[in-house]
Amino acid sequence: MTRNSIVFDNVSYNFGKKEIFKNLSFEVPAGQTVGIMGPSGTGKTTLLRLMGGQIQPDTGTVFVEGKDLKKIKRTELFELRKCLGMLFQSGALFSDLTVFENVAFPLKEHTRLNGEMIRYLVLIKLNSVGLRGAAHLFPRELSGGMQRRVALARAMALDPKLIMYDEPFTGLDPIALGVISNLIKDVGSVYECTNVIVSHDIEETARISNLLYVLSEGEIIGQGSPQDLKKDDSPRLRQFLNGLPDGPVPFHYPAPEYMDSLIGVKNTKRTIIKRDD
Amino acid sequence: MFVHALKQIGRFSFEILSSMGRALRLLSSALIRRPDHRNIPLIIGQVYQLGVLSILIIVCSGFAIGAVLALQGYTQLVRVGSESALGLGVALVLVMEIGPVVSALLFAGRAGSAVTAEIGLMKATEQLASMEMIGVDPIARIIAPRFWGGFIVLPLLALMFSVVGVWAGSLVAVDWLGVYSGSFWSVMEQGVDFFDHVMKGIIKSIVFGFVVIWISLYQGYDSLPTSEGLSTATTNTVVFSSVWILVLDFFLTLMMFEL
Amino acid sequence: MQSLKIEVLVGVFLLISLLCLGFLAVKVSGFSLGKSNDRYLLYSHFEQVGGLTVRSKVAISGVEIGQVLAIEYDQETMNARVTLEIDSSISNMPSDSTASILTEGLLGSKYISISLGAEDQTLSEGDEIFDTQSAVILEELIGKFLIEQF
Numbered sequence: 163m164t165r166n167s168i169v170f171d172n173v174s175y176n177f178g179k180k181e182i183f184k185n186l187s188f189e190v191p192a193g194q195t196v197g198i199m200g201p202s203g204t205g206k207t208t209l210l211r212l213m214g215g216q217i218q219p220d221t222g223t224v225f226v227e228g229k230d231l232k233k234i235k236r237t238e239l240f241e242l243r244k245c246l247g248m249l250f251q252s253g254a255l256f257s258d259l260t261v262f263e264n265v266a267f268p269l270k271e272h273t274r275l276n277g278e279m280i281r282y283l284v285l286i287k288l289n290s291v292g293l294r295g296a297a298h299l300f301p302r303e304l305s306g307g308m309q310r311r312v313a314l315a316r317a318m319a320l321d322p323k324l325i326m327y328d329e330p331f332t333g334l335d336p337i338a339l340g341v342i343s344n345l346i347k348d349v350g351s352v353y354e355c356t357n358v359i360v361s362h363d364i365e366e367t368a369r370i371s372n373l374l375y376v377l378s379e380g381e382i383i384g385q386g387s388p389q390d391l392k393k394d395d396s397p398r399l400r401q402f403l404n405g406l407p408d409g410p411v412p413f414h415y416p417a418p419e420y421m422d423s424l425i426g427v428k429n430t431k432r433t434i435i436k437r438d439d
Numbered sequence: 440m441f442v443h444a445l446k447q448i449g450r451f452s453f454e455i456l457s458s459m460g461r462a463l464r465l466l467s468s469a470l471i472r473r474p475d476h477r478n479i480p481l482i483i484g485q486v487y488q489l490g491v492l493s494i495l496i497i498v499c500s501g502f503a504i505g506a507v508l509a510l511q512g513y514t515q516l517v518r519v520g521s522e523s524a525l526g527l528g529v530a531l532v533l534v535m536e537i538g539p540v541v542s543a544l545l546f547a548g549r550a551g552s553a554v555t556a557e558i559g560l561m562k563a564t565e566q567l568a569s570m571e572m573i574g575v576d577p578i579a580r581i582i583a584p585r586f587w588g589g590f591i592v593l594p595l596l597a598l599m600f601s602v603v604g605v606w607a608g609s610l611v612a613v614d615w616l617g618v619y620s621g622s623f624w625s626v627m628e629q630g631v632d633f634f635d636h637v638m639k640g641i642i643k644s645i646v647f648g649f650v651v652i653w654i655s656l657y658q659g660y661d662s663l664p665t666s667e668g669l670s671t672a673t674t675n676t677v678v679f680s681s682v683w684i685l686v687l688d689f690f691l692t693l694m695m696f697e698l
Numbered sequence: 699m700q701s702l703k704i705e706v707l708v709g710v711f712l713l714i715s716l717l718c719l720g721f722l723a724v725k726v727s728g729f730s731l732g733k734s735n736d737r738y739l740l741y742s743h744f745e746q747v748g749g750l751t752v753r754s755k756v757a758i759s760g761v762e763i764g765q766v767l768a769i770e771y772d773q774e775t776m777n778a779r780v781t782l783e784i785d786s787s788i789s790n791m792p793s794d795s796t797a798s799i800l801t802e803g804l805l806g807s808k809y810i811s812i813s814l815g816a817e818d819q820t821l822s823e824g825d826e827i828f829d830t831q832s833a834v835i836l837e838e839l840i841g842k843f844l845i846e847q848f
Contacts, residue, residue, distance in 0.1 A: 211568075214571075214572050216568065216571060216572075240574045240575075240576065241574070242574075243571070243572055243573065243574035244573075244574045246572065247572075248569065248572040250565045250568065250569050251565070252564055252565055254564060254565035254566050254568065254569035255566075256566055256570075257560075257561075257564070257566065267573065267575075268573045268574070268575075271573065271574070271575050272574060313569075316573075480701065483704065483705055483708050484701075484704060486708045486711065486712075487704045487707060487708050487711075490708070490711055491707050491708060491711045494711070530726050534722065534726065595711070595712070595715035595718075596715075598715050598718040598719055598722065599714065599715060599718050601718070601722060602718040602721050602722060605721075605722075605726060624725070627726055628725070628726065628727065628728030629728065629802075629807075631726050631727040631728070632727055632753070633722075633723050633727040636727065637722050637723065637726070637727050
């Protein structure tokens with residue numbers, strides 16, 4: 163019987179009138195690297211915000227490390243977040259602090275360690291992402307890939323049980339991409355930490371994950387190990403994995419008939435500009 | 440058409456009410472978190488950012504306005520031969536009106552807009568969200584120190600503004616236009632009362648400081664995380680602050696003269 | 699180092715603002731802490747107080763020795779009763795002194811001037827100055843002047 167780090171139980175979430183998730187249920191087993199994939203606009207970032215307790219689902223419950231995020235008190239939630247790490251897409255480093263201070267921030271806030279101890283820990287974390295030499299620099303002086311590595315060091319600072327990654331592979335050159343994906347893999351194996359990767363990069367995510375979920379239109383359309391998914395032949399899944407432009411997921415945003423729009427009849431509010439001849 | 444207009448009005452007033460609600464919630468949650476010992480260095484940092492860095496603009500404007508007041512006042516008073524009341528006029532106008540109002544307007548433009556932009560950018564670059572995920576409450580860490588910093592700083596800047604203005608006035612009146620310095624200062628001393636005039640000016644600037652920093656923080660915290668949203672928020676800070684300062688100035692003057 | 703510099707600058711900033719407050723208090727509004735010294739109260743009745751206000755000054759030979767604390771209408775004597783607050787260091791005013799309401803300059807504010815009498819007995823807390831001279835109202839004066847002319 164494996165323990166679950168995260169459990170989603172029948173979660174629905176609406177943004178305005180738009181339904182983002184309907185009755186979503188899945189779990190993330192502890193100690194695994196789990197990839198959650200899906201086309202853009204399927205609410206992957208929203209999913210991470212639900213996991214972090216930054217927003218609450220409309221119905222259903224989210225359990226993180228066995229705690230029901232809906233019933234938990236505010237102080238308990240902040241307590242829980244000490245054992246969660248999150249890597250934001252932009253890195254989200256504090257721009258007025260140096261690299262060293264960024265990584266030291268969680269340690270200074272949540273531990274009573276003295277300055278010397280904090281220095282050791284920060285240098286260890288920075289060394290593990292290969293940026294010990296950049297400790298005195300400000301985030302703006304680093305490239306995007308390096309910023310993300312610093313953010314990873316910061317997310318690992320308190321040795322969390324669970325790290326969540328929001329699109330860790332986007333916008334990186336092939337070398338930086340390889341560095342980040344190896345680091346994530348190491349974090350999982352060396353620190354025995356649960357990794358949740360939310361990404362639309364199929365190849366990289368599949369390479370380092372043990373378990374994959376594919377999301378589309380608020381539902382899970384495929385799940386299993388990377389090998390299982392390759393064999394699955396549901397059309398929606400195939401379209402996403404093979405990158406076909408049109409299929410069950412339409413190329414067009416819902417719209418009235420093309421011809422009708424152009425000649426300006428029914429169902430359209432746009433007025434056609436008439437030319438005075 | 441009529442129904443449509445009604446709908447628009449309804450939506451507009453709902454928008455205003457809900458944003459007022461959000462602003463109140465931000466304020467109350469910033470106020471609940473009383474500054475503890477960890478926050479003191481943060482507040483000192485903000486006093487530096489919002490106060491020390493605004494000194495130059497405050498001193499320059501105070502000097503210019505004090506000098507102009509003396510010049511204008513002199514040309515009028517010298518006609519009726521009572522230029523000895525010039526010091527009194529300059530000091531009263533500065534201490535009760537121009538000092539608090541103009542320093543608040545400058546503060547909104549210089550410090551308020553900076554606060555809005557900073558917080559808006561922190562929001563847009565997910566710094567606030569990541570701080571929350573680290574388990575540190577951004578309201579306690581980012582919003583509250585800025586609130587207290589701004590609240591403390593504006594009355595002090597207004598005091599400086601008035602003093603520099605009076606000094607500039609005396610330079611123009613006494614050293615340049617040749618008003619007798621004894622009467623300049625003594626008529627001022629006789630006519631200006633500490634509790635009736637100086638304190639009322641200070642009360643005004645305390646209220647203005649509260650309103651300006653509140654608006655700035657709310658605009659930043661509530662901004663849309665886009666470049667357009669950020670520029671709208673910064674503009675709103677300056678516009679709303681200025682309007683509120685001037686409207687409140689009228690009502691505060693009304694109330695304090697009734698007292 | 700950086701944070702130390704900021705702390706020092708903030709300290710200087712606070713100090714300067716306090717000095718500004720001091721300047722406004724002492725130099726601009728003539729506020730002195732000495733005012734909270736011991737004081738004693740005297741009363742006097744005037745037919746006409748004119749533009750006298752609370753906190754107007756009370757002076758002997760032009761030197762300020764106290765201020766007006768209250769002005770009210772006295773139902774019994776049917777005129778204005780003024781409460782004066784006098785500095786306790788001025789303790790030898792004869793009981794037959796006169797209080798008159800004068801104007802500082804032509805258009806200045808009203809104040810009470812006390813001219814000393816000759817009695818041996820001195821005024822003390824709660825006493826009344828009986829001999830008073832009311833404020834001169836400019837309009838009345840002009841009126842009289844016009845009547846005398848024609």
